[in-house]
Amino acid sequence: MDSDGTQDARGTHATPVPRPAAPPDPPVVPPRPTRAPDSSAFLTWLRTPRPEALPGVWRFGHSPRAVEEPEEIPTRQLLSGALIAFLVGWLIWSLLQNGYLGSWWWIPFDLIVPDSWRGDDSVIGDVGNALVYRGYEVLVAIGIMIGVARLGRWSEVWHRFGAPRFRRRPPAPAAPVPEQDPAEWPQLRAVGAVDAAERLAAEARAGMMRDVDHARLVRAWQSVRSGRHSLATFTGAVLTDGAAACPHPSGARDLPARLAPHDLVTGQVRLGTTADDPRNPYAYRGTGLALGPELLGTSLLAIGPAGSGKTGTVVRPLAESLCLHALAGRAAVVVVGAAGTGLGPADAYDVVVRIGNPESVYDLDLYGGTTDPDEAAAVLAEALAGDLADPHPGSDGRRATTVLAQLLGPFRAVHGRFPSVPELRQLLDGAPGPLAALRTALEGSGQESLLRELDARERQMAQPGDVGGVLADRVALLDRPAFAGFFDTSGQSRPFSLKALDHPVRVRIDLPARGHADASRMLTRLVLAQFTASVAVREDRSLFACLILDDATGAVTPEAVRGIQRLRSGNAGAVLTLRSLDDAPRPLRGPLLGAAGCRMALSGITPWDGQDFAEVWGKEWTEARDVTDRQIIAETPAGKAVHMVRRVITGKAPTARAVTVRQVERERWSASELAHAVPPGHAVLSLTDVRGEHAPPLLVDLRG
Known part of the structure; x- marks a missing residue:
């Protein structure tokens, strides 16, 4: 069994998943642990409890806290109250003993104790009298002590100051029952696959299984449960390859290096620690803050100035986590950022597209891998003119889509492919030579409907305000010497298409670092448009697909916001970072914040950015x-x-x-607090998961 069903989606065998950008190292079997097998780090990690918790709480070894903060008495008040209660009790006892309070406290003794219990004047009688009378006095003393102890809160004094000094080390946890031990694979034993369970359990005890292996095999077992693969195929693969069964297409079983704590059982990556701050709910204070696919499925928007830690503390850990999920067959991830921004080594990805770098192995498909001219025109129009919809009423997306469709359809009918960048620029400019050659080829093929499309395009070119000129100027940004070897449509390069998101693929796209800022923003819009279009038509939606834009400046358009809103229904999400909300058009700031279920304001944002966050987070009593x-x-x-x-x-x-x-x-958080009260290295983060559960804005230490 070479896959779990998510790696070989239907209809994609002709274009297999691209292999790693660099040849993977051969799998290295870890050395046997020097400690006892049952105490290995992997088994300890696997057996650690992960209780259900609130959204965003790091569940690995989590101890749930009370929802409401218990009322804690100040130490000085507690100790003084306990001392005063003791003195009051002592005073009452002294007054009773000396008779200053009369003999009324002996009335219960006379009513309850029978006369036969009281001794005579003999020696034995004196002893009996002493026992009966002194016993009653002891009971009265105990009653006074209980009363003053409750009044003085002696139990709280003991728990706060006495018990910690005498607290013993907690006993070692008992070995889990084999039927409940995840390392023994009880789900396999329950269906009779005992040999496969024994093989996996033995490799886990020997230290030959990683967390990625466990997650990948669990994913493969889920495909068996869903009927996608047979039990015999799965068990045969496990008996043959052990922990290395059902491999990722790249053959990799782990990343070259990890920077953040990950828990692949829950799918979480820890980003920091929720601050012990009165503005945070008590149940969150001091807990780990973690994100997983159930939260990223509602998309994440992070706003923070340069140097606030967006890439290092947010983007890089999330990209690393999703790459691990991809190796486990659970996710497909596309990471987009400027070259050299530290989005992980090339060995951590299957495909690395370095646009503008002649040494790049892979190219980017300008048309998203589609063969439908109308679909290609819609995606390309969003990239070329999506940000021009508001300031240029004549250049809206629908007119741009129509113009491109009028050219792409006839060109593909004649040449069997879409035009390259120089050819598309000439067609949009209305150069007479290419248009005449295209018309001649169409007349010879007898395609009258496409001729009418070309006639309409030529008529519109003669009208003022034609959008073709705007599109030609945008295409000219890609018709530069630095991009001469890219966006090839002749089949001479290795273009990557986002249609591959049916597979657990790891992709990194490096945009030009400098000198081509406008082209980089246009390419960011292109990737975002292709991503939202591709995830909507995926055949296998059990894979979580995520797009990470390290800098989404210029990518926020009306169509992009609508596309982000639709991602949740397709088991997909997006992570967008901006230096400021000023990088998005003013009419789109509210819809953008509303489209993202998780919103993060990092330290150093401006008060006017804080005002937008304060409005979307609302108020509380x-x-x-x-x-x-x-x-x-x-x-x-x-x-x-x-x-x-x-x-x-x-x-x-x-x-x-x-x-x-x-x-x-x-x-909940005012604009002034967000701008001036968030310490460096911190952020305020609100969360919403795909089930609709949400967490209020939390002050998080991203350095913890």
Whole structure:
């Protein structure tokens, strides 16, 4: 069994998944652990509990906290109260013993104790009297002690100061029951695949299984459960290859290096720690903050200035996590960023497209791998003119799509391919030679409908405000010497198409680092448009598909926002980062924040960016305490003397404090707090998962 069904989608065998950008190293079997097999790091990791938790909580070894913060008494008040309660109890006992409170406390003794229990005047009687009377006194003393202990909160004093000093080391966890031990593969044993379960369990105990292997085999087992593959095929592969069964098409079983903590059982990657801040809900304070496909499926928008850590603390860990998911057969990821921005080594990807670099092995398909001229025109129009829809009413996306379709259809009918960049530029410019040659070829083939398309294009070219000139100027940005070897349509290069998202593929696209800023923004729009179009028509939607744009400047268009809104239904998501919301058109800022289920404001954003976040996060009811100090006026000479002495000692006039508590509606995070109260290396993050559960804005330390 070479795959789990997600790697060989129907209709894609003619264009197999591209192999790694660099030849993978041969699999290296890890050395046997020096410790006992049952105490190996892998088994400990696998057996660690992962309880259900709130969205965004790092579940690996998580200990759930109370939802509401318990009321904690200050230490000084607690100790003083306990001491005063003890003194009060001692005073009451002394008064009872000395008879200052009368003999009423003996009434229960006279009513309850029968006369026969009281001894006579003999020696034995004296002993009996002492036992009965002293026993009653002990009971009274215990009652007084219980009362003052509750009054003085002695139990809380013990738990806070005494118990930690005598607390023993917790006992080692007992070995899990084989029927419940994930390392024993009980799901395989339950269906009779005992030999396969024994093989995998033995390799896990021997240290020959990685977390990626476990996740990949679990994914393959899910394909068996769904009926995509037979149990015999799966068990045969496991008995033959062990932990290396059902491999990724690249043959890789791990990434060259990892920078962030990952848990492939839950699919999470840890980004930081939720700060112990009063503005965070108590259940989140001090917990790990992690993201997974269930949260990225609603898309993530991160806003922060240059140097705030978007790439290093957000983009790189997420790209690393999704690459691990791809190796496990769970996801397909496309990472787009400027060359040299640190998005991971080339060996961590199957395909690396270095646009503008002559040494690039792969090319980018300008038309998204489609053969339909109308579909290709719609995607290309979004890339060329998507950002011009608002400032240029005559250059909206629909007219641009029509113009491109009028040229792409006839050209493909004649040449069997779409035009290259220079050819497309000439057609859009209306050069008489290429248009005349195209007309002649169409007349010879007898395709009258395509001739009418070409006639309409020539008529529109003669009208003022024709959008063809705008499109030609945009195509000219790609018709440069630096891109001469790219976007080839003649079949001489190895173009990558986002149609490959049916497979667990790892792709990195490097945009020109400098000198071609406009072309880079246009290519970013092109990849985003191709991604949203491709995930909508995928045959296998069990794979999570994610697009990561390290800098989405210029990619936010009306069609892009609508496409991001549709990603959740296709088991896909997008991660977009911006330096500021000013990089998006003003009418689209609200829809963009609404389309992203996860929103992150990093340290250093501007107050006007903070205002947009404050509006989308809304308000909440909170308790406001108003404290008023009122000066006490003494009316008697003695009171005035006491107040004078107190003022001399404390330096303040005697006052009476009045506290008013009321419910008010306030912003969760105000624009000023987001701009000035978020420490460096921190971010405020709100979360929503694909099931609709959400977490309020959380202050997160991305350095933890």
